[in-house]
Amino acid sequence: MSLLNPFAAAKEDTKVSNELKDFLTDFSIEVMPRTSAKIESFTEILPKNTRVYIAHIEGVPIEEMVQTAKRISSEGFAVMPHFPARIIKNKNILEQWIKMYQDEAGVDQALLLAGGVVSPHGDFKNSMQLVETELFEKYNFKNLHFAGHPEGNKDIDYDGSTKNIDEALIWKQSYSERSDIDLAITTQFCFEADPVIQWANSLIENGINIPIHIGVAGPAKLQTLIKFSIACGVGPSLRVLQKRAKDIKKLLLPFEPNDFLETLALHKKTNPSFNITNIHFFPLGGINTNATWINNAKNN
DSSP states (O other): OOSSOGGGSOOOOOOOOHHHHHHTTTOEEEEOHHHHTTOSOGGGTSOTTOEEEEOOOTTOOHHHHHHHHHHHHHTTOEEEEEEEGGGOOSHHHHHHHHHHHHHHHOOOEEEEEOOSOSSOSSSOOSHHHHHHTOHHHHTTOOEEEEEEOTTOOTTTOTTSSOHHHHHHHHHHHHHHHHOSSEEEEEEEEESOHHHHHHHHHHHHHTTOOOOEEEEEEOSBOHHHHHHHHHHHTOOTTHHHHHHHHTOHHHHTSOBOSHHHHHHHHHHHHHOTTOSEEEEEEEOTTOHHHHHHHHHHHHHO
16 A cells, blocks of 8 residues: 555545445536536536536636536537525526526526525525425526435534425425426435435325435545535534444445445445436535546447
C-alpha cells in the first residue's frame, strides 16, 4: 500500500449481480453548477438522455443555474433543476425562473423541495405551494418530482415525528390523481436497505402509489460521506458508516453503494410491484468517480 495514496490499495469486490444491472437502468444523477463546470464532456461519462438534476444552492445566481442547464441540455441530457420553495420570493420570481429555464434550456421537468433554509425568503415555505401557483401546468411541465424522506426530516417535523411529511404525501397523492403531470418522489440518500424497503412498503399501505427514485450516495471517502450525511440530516442509516469507520482496513478504502443497492435490487426482482423504480445518485465523491462506478457496474 502506498503511504502517499492509501486508495491505491486493492478495492473491495465490485462485481455486481444481473439484478443490480437491471436496477441501474434509467438512473439519474445530481450536479451543481460549479462542479459540472469542471466536466469537459458529459457525453463521455454518462449515457445520452440520462436525467441530470441541477442542485440549487442558496446564493447561486439563477443565471448561473440556467447556463448550466443550457449546457447540459445541449449535450443531449434531460435536465431537471431544483426549485427550492423557501428561497423563491414570490409567484412572479417563480415564473421568471420557469421561463428562463424553458426558453434557454427547454426544461419541462423539475424537482420541487422546501429547501435547506429555516426561514422562507418570501411567500413559499413548501413545495406544495409552488404547485398551487399552477405555473407548472401553464408551462406544460411533463414531470414534477418531490423530495422524499425515508428517515424523516426535522426541518419539516421538528418533533421528530413524520406527521407533516405524511400529510404532504397524502396531498401529493391527491394531486397525482387529478393532474396530467407525471410525479415521482426523489429521496435523500440513505445507507441501510431494510428500513428503506419498510418505508417504501408503508407508503403503499397508506395509499401512496407515487413512484420512488431512491437517493444513493456515490463512491466517496468515508470521511466525506460522514461529513455530508451529518450536514444533510441523514438519520439512523448513518450507523452503517459509523460501523465501517471502526474497521481500519475499510476506513482506508472508498465507500461504495454495492451492498445497499444489491439488497434493493434483489427485493425488486422478487417483488416486481415494488414502488422504488429508479436510482438517483448524489456524486459526493465527484461526478467522474460516480460515473466510472456506474459504467463498471453495468459492464461488469
